[in-house]
Structure formats: structure tokens, C-alpha cells
Amino acid sequence: MIKHSIRDMSLEDSGTKKIKWAYNNxxxxxxxEKEFIKEKPFNGIKIxxxxxxxxxxxxxxxxxxxxxxxxxxxxxxxxxxQDDVAAALVADGVSVFCWYNATKSEYRxxxxxxxxxxxxxxxxDGGDLAELFHTTHKxxxxxxxxxxEETTTGVHRLKILENENKLLYPVIAVNDARCKxxxxxxxxxGQSTLAAIMSTTNLLIAGKTVVVAGYxxxxxxxxxxxxxxxxxxxxxxxxxxxxxxxxxxGIEVMTMNQAASCGDFFITVTGCRDVITSEHYAKxxxxxxxxxxxxxxxxxxxxxxxxxxxxxxxxxxxIMGYQMPDGRWINIxxxxxxxxxxxxxxxxxxxxxxxxxxxALSARYILxxxxxxxxxxxxxxxxxxxxxxxxxxxxxxIEIDTLTSEQKFYINHWEI
Ligand code: NAI
Numbered sequence: 001m002i003k004h005s006i007r008d009m010s011l012e013d014s015g016t017k018k019i020k021w022a023y024n025n026x027x028x029x030x031x032x033e034k035e036f037i038k039e040k041p042f043n044g045i046k047i048x049x050x051x052x053x054x055x056x057x058x059x060x061x062x063x064x065x066x067x068x069x070x071x072x073x074x075x076x077x078x079x080x081x082q083d084d085v086a087a088a089l090v091a092d093g094v095s096v097f098c099w100y101n102a103t104k105s106e107y108r109x110x111x112x113x114x115x116x117x118x119x120x121x122x123x124x125d126g127g128d129l130a131e132l133f134h135t136t137h138k139x140x141x142x143x144x145x146x147x148x149e150e151t152t153t154g155v156h157r158l159k160i161l162e163n164e165n166k167l168l169y170p171v172i173a174v175n176d177a178r179c180k181x182x183x184x185x186x187x188x189x190g191q192s193t194l195a196a197i198m199s200t201t202n203l204l205i206a207g208k209t210v211v212v213a214g215y216x217x218x219x220x221x222x223x224x225x226x227x228x229x230x231x232x233x234x235x236x237x238x239x240x241x242x243x244x245x246x247x248x249x250g251i252e253v254m255t256m257n258q259a260a261s262c263g264d265f266f267i268t269v270t271g272c273r274d275v276i277t278s279e280h281y282a283k284x285x286x287x288x289x290x291x292x293x294x295x296x297x298x299x300x301x302x303x304x305x306x307x308x309x310x311x312x313x314x315x316x317x318x319i320m321g322y323q324m325p326d327g328r329w330i331n332i333x334x335x336x337x338x339x340x341x342x343x344x345x346x347x348x349x350x351x352x353x354x355x356x357x358x359x360a361l362s363a364r365y366i367l368x369x370x371x372x373x374x375x376x377x378x379x380x381x382x383x384x385x386x387x388x389x390x391x392x393x394x395x396x397x398i399e400i401d402t403l404t405s406e407q408k409f410y411i412n413h414w415e416i
Contacts, residue, residue, distance in 0.1 A: 004090045005113060007083040007099035015088030018055035019062075026056070026353040027395035028388060029063050032360055036067030041364050043068035046143065048119035050111060050129045051150060052080040052341050053098050056352035058089050060123075063360050065094070069121075074114040076125040078102040079334060079342035115140045121363050121370075122147035122169075126295050127154035134161060134168060146170040146370035148362040149377075150355070152185065152216070153271045153295035158377050170373035172362040174355070177380040179388040181217045184355045188347030189340060190221025193267060193293045194229065196344030200318045200333055201289060206230030211263035213256060214270035215242040218293060222267055223251055234259045236275075256280055266290045267339075268299035277301045281308055284330055289319075291333040293340055300336040318343040357388045 023030070036042075047069045051057045061071050073089065075081040075098035086096045095117065097110040111128055120143045122129050127149060133141055146169050149155050155175045161167040174180055198205065210226040212219050213236045223233045223246070234252045236259055237243040243253045259266075260280040264287075268275045271294050281304070292299045306312070309322035309330075321329045334342035346352070361384045366373075393400060403411075 002090070002093055002095045003097075003113070004095055005097040005099075005110060006086040006090055009087050009090065011084035011087040012091045013084075013088075015055075015058075015082070015084035015086070016091075018082070018085055019058045019088055022055040022349050022352075023059050023062075025349040026059055026356075028353045028357040028391040029059055029360070031391050031395070032357055033063050033066055036063060036360070040068035041367060045121065045367060046070045046072070046117055046119045047121045047123060047363060048114050048117055048129060049073045049123045050076045050114060051123060051125040052076055052346055053086050053089075053096065054080065054082045054341070054346050055085050056346065056349055056356060058085050059352075060356040060359055061089060061094055062092075063356070064363065067360070067364070069363075071095070072097070072114045072117040072119070074098045074110045074129075075102070075107070076128055077338060077341060078104070078107045079337045080346070112137065118143050120145050121366055123150070123359055123363060124148070124154055125150035127157040130154070130158060130161075130171070134166060138168070141168060144169045146172070146366035146373065148172045148174050148359055148366060150180075150359065151175050151295055152181070152218075155377065156271060162375070162377050167375040167377070169375050170366065170370055171377050172366060172380050173377050174358050174362050174380060177358050177385045177388075179354050179385050179392075180358055184347060184351050185217035186221035186224075188221070188351035188355075189218040189269065189293055190223075190225040192340035192344055192347050193218075193222050193269075193291075194225045196340045197265065197267070197289070197291055197333065200316070200339070200343045202316075203289070205265070208232070208264035209234060209262050210265045210267065211236065211256075211259040213266070213268040213275045213299070214272075214294070215239075215246045215251075216269070216271075218269040222269060222293065223249070226265075226267075227251070231265075234263065238272075257283070260284055263288060266300075267293055269293040270299060271295060273298040274301050275299045278304045278308060281305055281324065281330055284328065286328040287331065289331045289333065290336070291339040291343075292336045293338055295338065297336045297338075300332065302332060302336050305330065305332070354388055354392055357391065358384065361387070 072095040097113040155173040210231040235246040260283040311323040
């Protein structure tokens with residue numbers, strides 16, 4: 001009998017349907033699956049996964065199992081678990097520890113139950129498993145060979161550990177692969193964030209002012225999609241070059257203080273904290289809608305909003321309204337957590353096909369090379385990154401040119 005801790009086993013059928021739909025739209029994973037089934041690279045290996053528990057993640061888990069791995073799965077955000085997907089995975093024999101809307105302590109317990117498994121490999125999204133391994137649960141590191149990290153914030157946290165000489169195992173920064181951040185962060189976050197905001201609010205984007213805080217990979221995608229929907233887009237940044245880049249794209253650049261009074265929608269996606277605070281709430285329009293797409297729920301300072309407000313009212317599912325003393329309402333979507341996952345279905349399937357192909361190949365790379373790597377944060381090998389790009393093109397029957405030997409010589413020599 002496998003161990004698990006989920007909300008409701010009776011949701012299995014709905015989860016199974018979602019997983020099948022995702023699987024049928026993930027040609028890159030299906031290609032890698034053929035190789036994993038034949039070679040069983042993970043035979044006898046335990047993998048702990050902490051990633052948003054939804055259908056695409058289930059396909060990654062199944063791929064690793066087809067490769068021979070024993071997998072334990074938990075979420076990486078208390079509001080992003082889909083309970084039906086968790087039930088379908090348990091029915092299929094996976095140890096799953098998570099449920100939607102977990103309290104802080106339930107969420108932590110789920111992480112702990114996952115590492116009690118004493119994994120050989122860790123797949124993290126945001127670095128919460130890594131945090132336990134480096135603090136209270138070092139004793140669970142007995143088997144560890146290495147890990148893979150999915151997102152910008154997680155890579156950032158691991159690099160801080162590395163710089164302080166405290167990192168205890170090698171980790172592949174999957175986020176930094178070209179096939180990850182150029183697609184997942186940009187097109188994935190762009191489409192899914194706008195889709196979640198639109199379906200949660202049922203409001204029009206065209207003609208509105210959308211303020212995007214952070215013009216990194218995710219912010220560019222969100223700004224691009226908001227603009228395409230007819231919004232006036234405003235960017236706030238701290239990096240002068242990113243701000244200049246936004247300007248060249250025809251996007252207005254302001255401080256948050258200036259933008260606060262003109263935004264209809266605000267979307268934070270910086271990986272930083274306190275991007276929207278009391279001084280901004282004071283200037284916002286009645287009915288302003290705030291959401292966050294950055295990894296942690298600290299970008300919009302909700303405790304400060306709670307303090308300022310005189311009344312709090314649920315306006316719709318996933319929309320909490322806060323009334324200011326002067327009567328204005330400020331609305332927060334999905335408690336300020338990743339809006340595209342907490343109030344939506346996450347990235348489009350094809351995007352996660354690429355991101356999770358990189359995860360699967362990176363896990364195999366760590367298995368085969370981790371023992372020879374010192375603790376550190378490593379880039380994914382270029383061949384694996386290129387392979388995922390090629391598999392995607394192949395799945396669409398698209399061919400590209402290759403260099404001739406004369407061209408290779410030309411680009412590798414300084415004389416013309
Ligand atoms: P990035 O590093 O490419 O971009 C972040 C941008 O925010 C940078 O340009 C930086 O200068 C700017 N910034 C930092 N502090 C700021 C502040 N106080 N005010 C204004 N701008 C500020 O990072 P990326 O890849 O765009 O990721 C951003 C966040 O989104 C991270 O937390 C990441 O983990 C998360 N993420 C979320 C996804 C989702 O599905 N919602 C998907 C991928 C990443």
C-alpha cells in the first residue's frame with residue numbers, strides 16, 4: 001500500500017481525463033518516453049518532486065516512473081494543487097502528499113512527508129524541498145545525488161546558498177535553459193496569466209490600463225499578451241536596461257507610485273517583495289484589480305491592505321475585495337498567489353511539454369553525472385537544451401538548416 005495524503009479519492013475520474021488530455025498534447029515527452037521505457041534509466045531510483053500538482057506535472061511523474069523511478073510528489077504552492085489530479089495519481093500508485101488550499105503547516109507537512117522518502121534526486125519548483133534539506137531535514141540527505149530546479153526564484157535561492165558555500169548537492173538550473181525561460185516564462189506565463197485574470201474577473205482587457213511590475217522573461221510575455229488584447233500597458237522596473245527595452249517596445253515606463261493611480265489591472269512578476277504596498281493602495285482607482293504571477297505571495301503586500309481596509313468581502317470565486325476608509329474597493333485575485341496556477345490551469349500543455357522534457361533529461365543527467373559534480377548550480381548541457389528544441393520542431397514536421405563544413409570553419413576562424 002503506497003503512502004499518500006490527499007483530499008478526496010472519489011475525484012479520480014476527472015483527474016484521469018485531465019491527465020490523458022495533457023499526455024495526448026505532449027509529443028516531446030512521448031518521444032522521450034520511448035527511450036525511457038527501453039532503457040529504464042531510473043531503475044531503483046527514488047525521485048521527490050515538488051511542482052504544482054496538475055495534469056502536466058502528472059505526465060512528468062508518469063514519464064519518470066516509466067523510466068523505472070519510484071516517485072513521491074508534493075505541491076509547491078498551497079493554492080495550485082488540483083485535487084482530482086492528485087487522486088488519479090494515487091489511484092495509479094504514486095505517493096502524493098498535497099491538497100488544494102493547504103494551511104501553512106499542512107503545506108510544510110506535505111513537503112516533509114515527501115522528503116521522508118529519502119530521495120536520490122529532487123525536482124523542485126521554487127526551492128522549498130531544498131530549503132528543508134538545508135535546514136531542519138539534513139538527515140534526509142542520505143541518498144541524494146542531486147537536483148533540478150524549475151523556476152527563476154528557486155534558482156536564485158540556490159545560487160545564494162552556493163555563494164555562501166552552503167549548498168549540499170549539485171543542481172541543474174532547468175529554468176535557465178533556453179527551451180525553458182524563452183518559452184515557459186514568456187509565452188506560458190503570458191498566456192496563462194491573462195487567461196486566469198480574464199476567466200476569474202470576466203472583465204474586458206481592451207481599453208484598460210494594465211500595469212506589469214517586472215519586465216523580465218515573464219513580464220515581457222504578460223505585457224505582450226496584454227497589449228495584443230488591446231490594453232494600454234505600463235511597466236515598472238528597477239533595471240534601467242529592462243526599462244529601456246520596454247520603452248523600445250512602445251510600452252510606457254513609470255514608477256509604481258506613478259502607475260498606482262492609472263492602473264485598472266496590476267500584475268506583479270518580479271521575484272521580489274513589497275512591490276505594491278500602502279503608499280500605492282492610497283492612490284489606486286476604485287475597483288482596481290491586483291494579481292501576482294511571481295513565485296511567492298509577497299509581491300503584493302496583503303497584510304498592509306488588510307490593516308488599511310475597513311471591510312473585506314468575497315466578490316467572486318478567487319476575488320477578495322478590500323474597502324478603503326474613503327469607500328474605494330481594491331480587489332486581490334487568488335490571495336496574491338501565482339494567479340495563473342491558483343486561479344487557472346497553469347501554462348498551456350505544449351509549454352510544459354518542453355519544460356518537463358528538460359526536467360526529465362536533467363534528472364537523467366544528474367543521475368548519470370551527479371556523483372562527479374561538486375555541490376553547485378549548473379546549467380543544463382547545451383545538447384539537452386537543443387534536443388528539446390529539435391524534438392518540438394520534429395513533432396511539427398519542421399526541419400531546419402544545418403551548418404556546412406565551410407560555414408563551421410568560417411564562424412570558428414577570425415580571418416575572412
Ligand atoms: P526575471 O529575473 O527575468 O525578471 C524579473 C524582473 O523583475 C527583472 O527585470 C527585475 O529587474 C525586475 N524587478 C525586480 N524587483 C523589482 C521591483 N521591486 N520592482 C520592479 N521590478 C523589479 O525573472 P522571471 O523569469 O520573469 O520570473 C519572475 C518571477 O516569476 C519569479 O518569481 C519566477 O519564479 C516566477 N515565475 C512564475 C511563473 C508562473 O507560472 N507564474 C513561471 C515562471 C517564473
